[in-house]
Amino acid sequence: MLLLLALLFCSAGMAQKGEVLYGTVSDASNGEPVPFATVTLKKSLIGTTTNESGQFELHLPDTLQEDELLVTFLKWKLPSVT
Numbered sequence: 783m784l785l786l787l788a789l790l791f792c793s794a795g796m797a798q799k800g801e802v803l804y805g806t807v808s809d810a811s812n813g814e815p816v817p818f819a820t821v822t823l824k825k826s827l828i829g830t831t832t833n834e835s836g837q838f839e840l841h842l843p844d845t846l847q848e849d850e851l852l853v854t855f856l857k858w859k860l861p862s863v864t
Contacts, residue, residue, distance in 0.1 A: 803840040807832050807853055819855040 807816045815836025822829030823840075826849055832838045 800841060800843045800846070803842055803851075805838055805840075807836045807838065807855075816855050819853055822852050822854075823849040824852045825849045 805821075807819045807821065808814060809816055815832075817832060817834045817836055819832045819836070819838075820829060821832065821838045821840055823842075823846070826843075826846065828840070828843070830838050830840050
């Protein structure tokens with residue numbers, strides 16, 4: 783499993799109701815962006831995925847109290863055929 787690091791979090795602007803969290807998910811070992819990683823709030827299960835550049839936009843509801851950001855990405859290798 784790849785260690786992930788979510789960087790550049792900014793609480794910016796207001797959506798219709800709530801805030802929007804912007805950020806980029808990058809690989810902790812080499813700093814490369816991680817495309818199509820899942821970014822969710824642990825308790826509320828509100829989430830999104832990163833784009834091809836590892837960037838995401840997550841809309842947070844007004845009712846959100848405290849939560850943790852959970853970033854997941856599964857990397858696997860197909861077995862080689864001999």
